[in-house]
Amino acid sequence: MRVAFVKMHGLGNDFVVIDRRVGNVPPVDTALARSLADRRTGIGCDQLVVIEGSQAADFRMRIFNPDGGEVEACGNASRAVALLHGEPARIETAGGIIHARPADHGIAVDMGHPRFEWNEIPLAYAMDTYSMPVGWDGLENPIAVNVGNPHVVFFVPDTDSIELDRLGPQIENDPLFPERVNVNVATIVNRHSIRLRVWERGAGLTRACGTGACATAAAAIKRGLVERQVTVALPGGTLAIALGEDSAITMTGPAAEAFRGSFEWGAFA
Template structure:
């Protein structure tokens, strides 16, 4: 099927091109009709095609509320994307003439708030930490350290990552030097590890101090990404659980910084960072 045929159902629909720290999206407005197929999502995500992005986001009407759908570049649907939520929050807040908005998502309602002209804060909810919630294929009572090793069994290069679900599953390895890790090589192996029945996002995290983490991520269904918001949240949560950082920290990603707080009062994770609108149009024009 040609790219044109894959996208023909979208003709006449508005779209926006946005990114959060380089984590880029095509946002498709389905609130007045239309549909997005997995083939069309994969076509929009293909960087050799007419668009190209990390994720494709749909906006649908759900009883008068806006529901966000999330598709990876390979055409698979997922439950959460923090940077996309910030982008959609920025769009809807401007559209509604308000500083705060609520967005429906597969992971439940998400609350976004403008904190600057191009800066958005999102409440990502409470992290899921039990093995059944992540989910893992085997019972592990302490998901701060799960039984995965890379390298020779008696001298593993990496071992004992943390696991957490931030609307999607994450596996976080703590390392001495995040830049030195061949994440593009072992990321696909861990993404498809039998321990993760729904596959997983894979990150390497280097704790620089109590309030700063350097994080790189291999994103499930996408590959290497400049910034993954849920991974930044998972990195901070995992670091706090291991008593490596405070509950508020700057997470340094390839595309820039996110401020993450795991709020003690209610256990909600708050993510704050910049967004950018790089283009908009109508499909078929």
């Protein structure tokens, strides 16, 4: 059977979106996600996004990394599916229900509240998550935060000088993180601006990571390094992050549709 897809991106973080509510699309599994994500033999993407019906929200969004692993949340993918939806929506994810709506500069997504307790990240054992007493080859004392998925954030003088392609996989797969972790290296430009690079769990170096921008902003605010509204500049572009008085995070940024197509299910499943 042929299945329709939409190719989308948020700041260059690209997705193949399949809507299982349309037609009789079979369930998606790890093997299909890996096959479709392959940039040489598949369609190619950073994440496969599957839209399904939901009893708890307007629809459910499932997110698969190129390694086939399913993850809890993706801020850029949230903006992409919200753009497809075209109006305010409540979106069910494995990390909880989020809210998205059209905004002046793209799509605004209410990402919920950052969580900092060690068992909410989760970590393998209890420790201070605001200045973790750990390090990897010069990257030291990160702050850990869960914004629907787990992140560690390192504040460094120059994010571009960090060998993130080498250190990222080491940190991601360290036994300290039983569910692995996303790795962020950030430089504070001023009280309203952050530069950021992200090693994304299960995907590697990425041009943009919405939850990484949210986690980094929340961590910087928690340490008193920036104000409660900041811009986060990633290699693919800039996101606006705001932390409300109730500590809920709002992320605002662009999303775009690249093209539409279809594929033969049996060739990839």
